[in-house]
Amino acid sequence: MLSRTIVAAVLGAFLAATGAATAQQSITIRAGTILNGKGGVQRNAVITVEGSKIARLGANTTQPATYDFSRLTILPGLIDTHVHIANHFGKDGRLAGTDESPGEQALYDAESAYTLLMSGFTTVQSIGAQRELALRNAIARGQLPGPRVLTSSTPLTDANLTPDQIRQFVRKTAADGADVIKIFATKSIREGGGQTLSDEQIFAACDEAKKQGKGIWVHAHAASAVRASALAGCTAVTHGFLITDAEASLMAMRGTYFEPQTGLLLQNYIENKPRFFGIGNYNETGFKFMEESIPKTLAMFKMAMKHRDLKMLMGTDGGAGAHGQNAREIIYRVQVGGQPAMDAIVAATSLNAAALGMQNQIGSLAAGMEADLIAVDGDPLTDITALRRVMVVMKGGRLYKNVAPSR
Numbered sequence: 330m331l332s333r334t335i336v337a338a339v340l341g342a343f344l345a346a347t348g349a350a351t352a353q354q355s356i357t358i359r360a361g362t363i364l365n366g367k368g369g370v371q372r373n374a375v376i377t378v379e380g381s382k383i384a385r386l387g388a389n390t391t392q393p394a395t396y397d398f399s400r401l402t403i404l405p406g407l408i409d410t411h412v413h414i415a416n417h418f419g420k421d422g423r424l425a426g427t428d429e430s431p432g433e434q435a436l437y438d439a440e441s442a443y444t445l446l447m448s449g450f451t452t453v454q455s456i457g458a459q460r461e462l463a464l465r466n467a468i469a470r471g472q473l474p475g476p477r478v479l480t481s482s483t484p485l486t487d488a489n490l491t492p493d494q495i496r497q498f499v500r501k502t503a504a505d506g507a508d509v510i511k512i513f514a515t516k517s518i519r520e521g522g523g524q525t526l527s528d529e530q531i532f533a534a535c536d537e538a539k540k541q542g543k544g545i546w547v548h549a550h551a552a553s554a555v556r557a558s559a560l561a562g563c564t565a566v567t568h569g570f571l572i573t574d575a576e577a578s579l580m581a582m583r584g585t586y587f588e589p590q591t592g593l594l595l596q597n598y599i600e601n602k603p604r605f606f607g608i609g610n611y612n613e614t615g616f617k618f619m620e621e622s623i624p625k626t627l628a629m630f631k632m633a634m635k636h637r638d639l640k641m642l643m644g645t646d647g648g649a650g651a652h653g654q655n656a657r658e659i660i661y662r663v664q665v666g667g668q669p670a671m672d673a674i675v676a677a678t679s680l681n682a683a684a685l686g687m688q689n690q691i692g693s694l695a696a697g698m699e700a701d702l703i704a705v706d707g708d709p710l711t712d713i714t715a716l717r718r719v720m721v722v723m724k725g726g727r728l729y730k731n732v733a734p735s736r
């Protein structure tokens with residue numbers, strides 16, 4: 330019996346390590362600390378994974394575990410509700426334009442997906458580009474390593490469409506296979522962030538998305554557009570650079586998710602200035618504006634945080650240069666923004682999962698959930714930078730990374 334157990338454990342480790350674990354192959358993981366993604370903490374626990382799911386999560390035993398991560402902290406795989414996975418630096422090291430072949434684009438996308446997964450993000454919502462549909466499908470086939478991808482495909486940018494045409498756009502995008510709808514209701518903040526879609530156009534988009542059973546993310550800076558989005562029942566407002574207390578209250582009251590960016594988006598542009606400069610609105614005025622905006626977004630975030638009932642997502646808007654650094658947003662919120670570490674972690678796990686409508690599959694660690702988990706070196710509750718020391722990544726019961734130091 331003993332030898333059979335050892336053989337099973339070794340075989341399990343081998344199959345998991347090669348990504349070939351078959352359904353119902355049981356894997357046990359011993360954890361020093363578990364953060365369950367919903368605010369719970371458990372010390373010295375064992376997670377049993379069968380197939381793609383967590384079968385049990387219980388107290389530690391003396392049984393040998395397939396993996397012993399008793400010196401690490403295990404938490405749900407991180408989720409970013411706003412990335413641009415198709416956005417990358419090209420052959421010349423600068424923001425890639427339209428001069429790449431489809432093959433080059435696909436491979437850059439695969440690289441970005443791999444980088445995201447290795448950094449502990451097991452689910453990302455990319456909003457978006459049409460070719461993200463192909464990337465999502467490729468990863469879902471199970472051979473290409475990457476996070477679960479949800480995508481909006483092509484976003485709505487044309488403010489000249491009538492409300493009826495906007496509804497058609499939403500229906501077509503949903504029919505084409507998009508997981509979510511993305512609309513631009515204001516200009517870029519580098520261009521002042523003024524409202525571009527009328528309140529009626531915003532309503533048409535959000536109402537139709539709801540009818541199609543899709544979430545909808547609204548790019549909005551101007552307070553007026555944020556108000557219209559909350560009143561129209563849109564799922565989430567992203568950015569919200571120009572909001573005041575009144576809009577934060579309104580979003581909280583209406584249950585609108587709010588997705589501000591404080592710690593990575595603008596910093597990444599500035600750190601990589603030569604790679605963006607001279608393209609579109611990435612000019613001197615744009616960069617000066619972005620530099621001045623960092624303390625302003627921080628102040629806005631601190632204001633929003635005071636609204637305890639406001640559901641604040643962790644969505645970085647990360648594109649070229651930012652892939653794999655997404656946890657910087659969480660770290661900044663805690664270290665600079667003053668958000669409690671547990672709140673920031675819950676946002677990046679169970680709250681984000683709920684915003685994606687996937688709270689019964691991902692974002693928390695419990696029996697029946699998908700086995701999406703990471704192990705980090707350190708305790709993120711006392712040292713949030715531990716989120717950048719990702720030693721182990723498992724998605725859907727498959728182990729994609731294990732660089733945990735041996736005992």
Ligand SMILES: [Zn+2]
Nearest residue numbers: 411413456646
């Ligand atoms: Zn974006």
